[in-house]
Amino acid sequence: MDAIRAALEALRRGDFVLVYDADGREEETDLTLASGAVTPDAIRRMRRDAGGLICVTLRGDVRERLGLPFMTDVLRTAGTAYPLLKELASEDMRYDRHSAFSITVNHRDTFTGITDRDRALTISRFAALAGEAIRRENGWAAHAFAREFRSPGHVPLLNAAEPLLEARRGHTELTTALLAMAGLVPSATICEMMADDGRALSKADAKAYARDRNLVFLEGQDIVRAWRAWSA
Numbered sequence: 001m002d003a004i005r006a007a008l009e010a011l012r013r014g015d016f017v018l019v020y021d022a023d024g025r026e027e028e029t030d031l032t033l034a035s036g037a038v039t040p041d042a043i044r045r046m047r048r049d050a051g052g053l054i055c056v057t058l059r060g061d062v063r064e065r066l067g068l069p070f071m072t073d074v075l076r077t078a079g080t081a082y083p084l085l086k087e088l089a090s091e092d093m094r095y096d097r098h099s100a101f102s103i104t105v106n107h108r109d110t111f112t113g114i115t116d117r118d119r120a121l122t123i124s125r126f127a128a129l130a131g132e133a134i135r136r137e138n139g140w141a142a143h144a145f146a147r148e149f150r151s152p153g154h155v156p157l158l159n160a161a162e163p164l165l166e167a168r169r170g171h172t173e174l175t176t177a178l179l180a181m182a183g184l185v186p187s188a189t190i191c192e193m194m195a196d197d198g199r200a201l202s203k204a205d206a207k208a209y210a211r212d213r214n215l216v217f218l219e220g221q222d223i224v225r226a227w228r229a230w231s232a
Helices: 002-013 040-050 060-066 071-078 083-088 116-135 140-148 171-181 203-212 220-231
Strands: 017-020 029-034 055-058 101-107 149-159 188-192 216-219
Touching (some): 002 017, 002 171, 017 171, 017 203, 029 040, 040 116, 040 188, 055 060, 055 116, 055 171, 060 116, 060 140, 071 083, 101 116, 116 140, 171 220, 216 220
Parallel strands (some): 055 149
Antiparallel strands (some): 017 029, 029 188, 101 149
């Protein structure tokens, strides 16, 4: 629990933590930051030090208030007009039962959407809107979201499965749970850490990265245990 407490304190400070999902699952480590703390410098560090896909998670209550779908549902619905999409939406991953991916977005004040500044703006504004969505009456969030963002874009959104950490224990759920336990807007910005050979960074190397930079490294099982105690 000392590592969990250190991770929550780091997230509240706006610092990174490293989250490894589990042996036998993806076996990947994500560089993780509170979405509300994302800056252009943070985006630059994620793409340079991690190198995977920079994504933004959201908890189920935020997803419902925004009306955001899972991408597989979008493809299956569109499959009536474009049959190929229905075929592509078959979820046959070897490590999980379904994908967390939702739509991709850009903030309307961005230019291309891909620069460090543009992605930081999209993510930080999304986090602010998610926080407002929780506090305001239902019905406000979807209209506000449509006014401020457009899709497709350069920031993939990930829907956490509910209840958190029951049916699915991927990075989306693990990091969203951390943000909730930290008392922050329940949205994490995550990026898979890649090795120079193009493969996922090994657990040992991810631990060394964290140690060398005085960052907290957590395994998924640690987060699951902490979540059970916190939400009991």
